Amino acid sequence: MKTILTTGSNGLLGQKITEKILAEGRVKLKATSKGANRYPITNGYEYAEMDILNPAQVRAVIEKCKPDAIIHTAAMTNVDTAEANKELCYQLNVDAVKTLVSLCEEKNIQFIHLSTDFVFDGADGPYKEDDTVNPLSYYGESKVLAEELLKNSKANWVILRTILVYGITNDMSRSNIVLWAKGALEKGIPINVVNDQWRMPTLAEDLAEACLLALEKNAQGIYHISGKDYMSIADLVRKVADYWAFDKSIISEISSESLNQTAKRPLRTGFVLDKTIRDLGYNPHSFSEGLKIVDEQMKNSIK
Template sequence: MKTILVTGSNGLLGQKITSAVLAGRQFNLIATSKGLNRFKPETGYQYESMDILDPANVRAVVEKYRPDAVIHTAALTNVDKCHEQRVLAFDLNVNAVQTLADICTEFGAQLIHLSTDFVFDGAAGPYDEEGVPNPLSYYGETKLKAEEVVQNAKCKWAIVRTIIVYGIVREKSRSNIVLWAKEALEKGEPINVVNDQWRMPTLAEDLAEGCLLIAEKEARGIYNISGDEMMSISELVAKVADFWQLDKTLIREISSASLNQAAKRPVKTGFILDKAVRDLGYRAHRFTEGLALLDSQLVQRELNN
């Protein structure tokens, strides 16, 4: 049985990978994150506190468990925060990846690195894996630089590009566009939503499955793993309102320019998924199917509280 080590295991994707393994995927799992483990239950896998900015700490953990693959989910993904805190963004999104690439090379582990549609400028979406990156934001620049680090590494590697990930974790502290829209509309709060950006939202369970398929098959190279439906952000939020029968008159469609965000966003990204379907057997949930799964998880979470 293969051993996989996951960084950022307290995050949305990290927790979904843990859940998938516990549900029966055949892996020995080493979950790592900085600080205490926020995932319950705490059995069926190993948890290690690990600071990805501390190379000695990372090396000690990898040496202890000698994983077959490292799935690197940890990153600074807040686009405007990356724009404003560039040293921190470079440390977390680039230097930490260099550390992992070096250590994976030393111990013969495959590095599976999570990247983003924001490596593209959005002028020619949807993109296949051969699309030419041209990031508009510093966040996108750091993620592209990290991709270059991985591609130049001497270990086995794969890069997973994804788009707007949604889902729930067991505690209520994490949010994403789907939960944000649902909760605001349930409270009767008007929300401003851009109508001039297009994406393919990704169910966190689908992204976790894509990562595990790569580890399972020892696939190499770049893979697009996302949802398969293109929609504007305003359409996405309208679908959320429709699913939970919420008041769509509270949704105010606005232009991206009116937000005056520090970092620029691409207009239209989206991915062509043919390679992941062919090589991995990847299948994305439809957006409404993802919302139905999320709804059942929300009900279960309420029952458990």
């Protein structure tokens, strides 16, 4: 049975990978993250504190664990924070990848790397894996630089690009578009939502499954991972309102320009999933199915 090391195991995707491995026992898991373990179950796998910006610590953990593969989920993903703090973004999204890739080359470890639809400019989505990248933000640029590192390496690598991941963690410590919209609508707080950005939101469980499929099939190259439904952010928020029967009249549609965000966002991304479905056997949930899963998990977390 393969041993997998995950980075960023305290994050949404990291916790979903832990959950899936514990439920299915497909691999052995060494979970790592900065700081203490925040996953509520501590049996059935090992956990180590690991700061991806500390190369000596990264090497020590990897040499002790001897993983067959690394699933690298840790990154700076807040697009505006990345724009405002480019140096830290570069360290987290590029330098850390250099450290990990170098160790993967040295020790013949498979490297599964998470990337983003923000490598594209949004002028011509949905995108295929071999479409030309042209990031509009520093976050997107940092992820392109990381992808280039992998392409130029001798490591056994696969890049999984994804879009707008949603879901819940056990401690509800991570927000995302679905939880934000639900929280505001539940309280009756009027919200402004952009109607000119189009995405294919991805259930965190689907992305976790894709990571394990890429591992099991020893996938190589780039794969696009998202949900199957293409919608505007405004449509997404209305679907959240419909699912939980909230008042849609407090949703106001606005343009991206009027938001004055620090970083520029691509307008129309989305992915063509044909290659991933064919090669990996990926079968994502619909958005409505995803909302049902999130709803059930919320109810269970309250019990």
